[in-house]
Structure formats: C-alpha cells, structure tokens
Amino acid sequence: MHKIKKIVIELYNNELISKSVKVLLLRVLGVLLFFSTTLFITNFIDPITVGKYDFTRSTLIILGGLSVIGMNQSIIYYSGYLVSNNAFNHLKQLYIKMIIIIFCISLILGFLYLLINDDFINSFFEKQVSNLILKSVVTIFFYGLTMLNIDVFRAINKIYISELFRNVFRFVFFFLAVIGVYYTNNSNWLVDVFLLNFLLLAIVSTVILLLYFNKIRLTENSFNFSYKTIIKRSWPMAISTIALVLMQSVDVILLGKFTNFETVAYYSAAIKLTTIISLVLTSVNAVFAPKIAELYSNKDFLNLNLSLKKATRLIFILTIPGIVLLAVFSTVFLSFFGEGYMQAKNALIILLLGQTVNALCGSVGVYMNMTGKQNILQIILISSFLLNLILNWLFIPLYGMIGAASATSISMVLWNITGTIYLFKTDKIKTFLN
Numbered sequence: 001m002h003k004i005k006k007i008v009i010e011l012y013n014n015e016l017i018s019k020s021v022k023v024l025l026l027r028v029l030g031v032l033l034f035f036s037t038t039l040f041i042t043n044f045i046d047p048i049t050v051g052k053y054d055f056t057r058s059t060l061i062i063l064g065g066l067s068v069i070g071m072n073q074s075i076i077y078y079s080g081y082l083v084s085n086n087a088f089n090h091l092k093q094l095y096i097k098m099i100i101i102i103f104c105i106s107l108i109l110g111f112l113y114l115l116i117n118d119d120f121i122n123s124f125f126e127k128q129v130s131n132l133i134l135k136s137v138v139t140i141f142f143y144g145l146t147m148l149n150i151d152v153f154r155a156i157n158k159i160y161i162s163e164l165f166r167n168v169f170r171f172v173f174f175f176l177a178v179i180g181v182y183y184t185n186n187s188n189w190l191v192d193v194f195l196l197n198f199l200l201l202a203i204v205s206t207v208i209l210l211l212y213f214n215k216i217r218l219t220e221n222s223f224n225f226s227y228k229t230i231i232k233r234s235w236p237m238a239i240s241t242i243a244l245v246l247m248q249s250v251d252v253i254l255l256g257k258f259t260n261f262e263t264v265a266y267y268s269a270a271i272k273l274t275t276i277i278s279l280v281l282t283s284v285n286a287v288f289a290p291k292i293a294e295l296y297s298n299k300d301f302l303n304l305n306l307s308l309k310k311a312t313r314l315i316f317i318l319t320i321p322g323i324v325l326l327a328v329f330s331t332v333f334l335s336f337f338g339e340g341y342m343q344a345k346n347a348l349i350i351l352l353l354g355q356t357v358n359a360l361c362g363s364v365g366v367y368m369n370m371t372g373k374q375n376i377l378q379i380i381l382i383s384s385f386l387l388n389l390i391l392n393w394l395f396i397p398l399y400g401m402i403g404a405a406s407a408t409s410i411s412m413v414l415w416n417i418t419g420t421i422y423l424f425k426t427d428k429i430k431t432f433l434n
Helices: 002-012 015-044 047-068 071-084 088-114 118-125 130-155 159-183 187-213 227-258 261-297 301-328 330-335 339-361 364-370 374-399 401-426
Strands: none
Touching: 015 047, 015 159, 015 261, 047 088, 047 130, 047 187, 047 227, 047 261, 071 088, 071 130, 071 227, 071 261, 071 364, 088 130, 088 187, 088 227, 118 130, 118 227, 130 159, 130 187, 130 261, 159 187, 227 261, 227 364, 227 374, 227 401, 261 301, 261 330, 261 339, 261 364, 261 401, 301 330, 301 339, 330 339, 339 401, 364 374, 364 401, 374 401
16 A cells, blocks of 8 residues: 555656646546537437447548558657757648648548449448548548647647647537537538538647747758658558557447447447546557657667656556446446447446556557557557457457457457567567556
C-alpha cells in the first residue's frame, strides 16, 4: 500500500504527468459529450438509422486514415526532430505540403470509387450501402484535414487546443445538429449531419492554424522536406495506423454484411463503452509522444526509460478501475442506450479483456513510431489485421456480436504482446507495467 502511495505521489509531481491528467480531463469532457450524443441517438432514433450511422462512421475512419497516410503521426516525429535541431519554425512548410498530399489522395480515392459499380457494392453487403459509402468518400478530405490539424496543434505544443477540437468541438457541433434533425422530424439526416460536422471542423481548425503559422518568420531554408521524404517517413506509420483502424472497424463493417443494421447499432454501443478505457491510453500518449521522439533523438535513454515507466504506471492506475466497473455493471451501462442494446453484454466483456492487455502493455505503438521502428510495427499490425479479418469472417456468421468481439480482442492482444516482447529484446525498453 505504501509503495502504491509513493508511486501516485511521484506521478502527481511530474510535469508531463500533470499535463497528461489535464488532457485526460478534457477527454473525459469529450467522452461525456460523445455519450450524451450517442444516448440521445440510440434512445430517440430507430436502430436501423443508428446502424447506418455506425456503418458510415467506420467506413469514414478507414478511408480517412488512407488519406492522411500517417502524417498525423509523423508530424509529431518531425516536431521533435526540428526542436532538437533548433529549427522548429520550418514546421509551417511541412504542414502545407501535407495538406496538398491529403487533397491529392482524396481525389484518387474518389476516382477509384467511381470505377466501382453500385450494384456490386450493394450485392457484396447484401443491402443498400453504396449511397452511404459515396457520402463517406465525398467527406474524406475534410476528415483527413481535421485529423491532421488536431495533431499539428499537438506538434506546436498547443495540446489543449488540440484536445478541444478532438474531444469538445467535434462532439458539440454534432450534438446540436442531432437535436436539430430530431426535433424537425428529419432523423434520416443523421448520417449527413455527422459528415458535415467534419467540413465545419476542417475549416475552423485550418483557419486557426494558418493564423498561428503566419506569425512565424522562417529562417534560412536548411530543412526543406520534399513530398517524397514526407511520404517515405509517413507511409510506414500510415500502414500501421490503417491496420490498427481496420482492426477496430472491420468487425462493424462485416457485421453489416453478415447481420443487419440493428445488430451493428447494438455492437457499436459496446465498442463506444470501451473507448472510455482507450481514452486514458491515448491521453497519456498525446502528451508523451513528442517527448519520446525528442529524448530518442538526443539519445537520452535513461530519461526515455523513466518517461515510459511513468506513462505505463499512470495508464494502469487510471484504466483498471474503469475496466472493472464496466465489466461488473455492463448490463446497467448498456441499458442506458436502450432495451435492445443489452444484447451486447457478452461482447462488451470480451472487448474489455482485450483493452486490459492493451493498457498493461503501455505505449508500444507510439514508442515504435517515434523511434524509427515504423516498419517493424507495420509488419506486426498487418499480421494482426489479417488474423482479425479471418477470425471476423469465420466467427461473425456463427456467433454474431460475440464472434466480432472475440476476433477484435484476440488480434489486439496479439499485436500488443508481440510489440512489447520485441522492444524488450531489441532496445531493453520496458513499455509494459513494471
């Protein structure tokens, strides 16, 4: 007991930990807004429309991840690199080039979609989904730009603004729109207002960033990153991110194929509850990622190990109580979404088991991305995704939501443990709880 108290006091007095807690509080606010929106949607809008919204949301996350190609991760690496070389003001050039890359990729994805016949898409999913996918494709650029901007705020050390966009503005605007469509008897516009939300976020966040960058004067152009350099650095991170996103989304997509939109809605409620746990991990990583890149660039391995140790302990202290609470009172929490949503109880518990291992392994992915090990992470995540895809394809027709949750949790446990063992053997780094 005394040892735990000592650890808590040590974490509280650390500057990075203090910042992590503040970020976490902003994310908690975001979770409250997110769940307020979700509970309103599930209680007042029919499950079929909710299922279409969740299907579209998963589709956009996958396509949007393709458009960003990992640049929202590499911008953090570049910021740490530029800081260590006293050339932080060159980040503006990098940012503008990244916007151009996102725009070009969005156009390519849009063109590729036009080459696919709508009947083929609808027949593959055995339901009318081509219109939902088309709307997602149209929104790709705005989603990608929003995700990039959020992490650029982190890169320029405006982390609180970053979290406001990620967790507050992102849900406030959507919540207000949802209330509007409901009370005007236009609930069928749910998907549309969800997608339009990213148009608004992209415009507002880009204006704020450009105003900030216009105040910075460039020195001599000694760090001129080419498009090829940016893509070469970002692409391995993109593949890793996309593989991870696919592992978190393919279950919803395949549930849409093998079951119905009501099942998609019920299962998605369980996924949303597990985001409370992943919230802690992403909050801590949001603060520690730039520091990891900087310490590794400066070869300060002593402080790097200490930072990782503190991060993992903080993750453990903040996640385990939440996991236990959600597991014990799973039926109660699911009942808030509506009576039918309690069918996802077993799926929720299985997903929580996967999140437990995820939390105990610590900042595996972030460490590998920030220290030049993107290619290894890429192999691990692609292998795990392929396993995830196979298991989902086999399990969902047999077990429905439980099959989807099992496939997702197995793949999550696999990649976290594999990455943890690899880092310990190669770098003698302990990202796991110790």
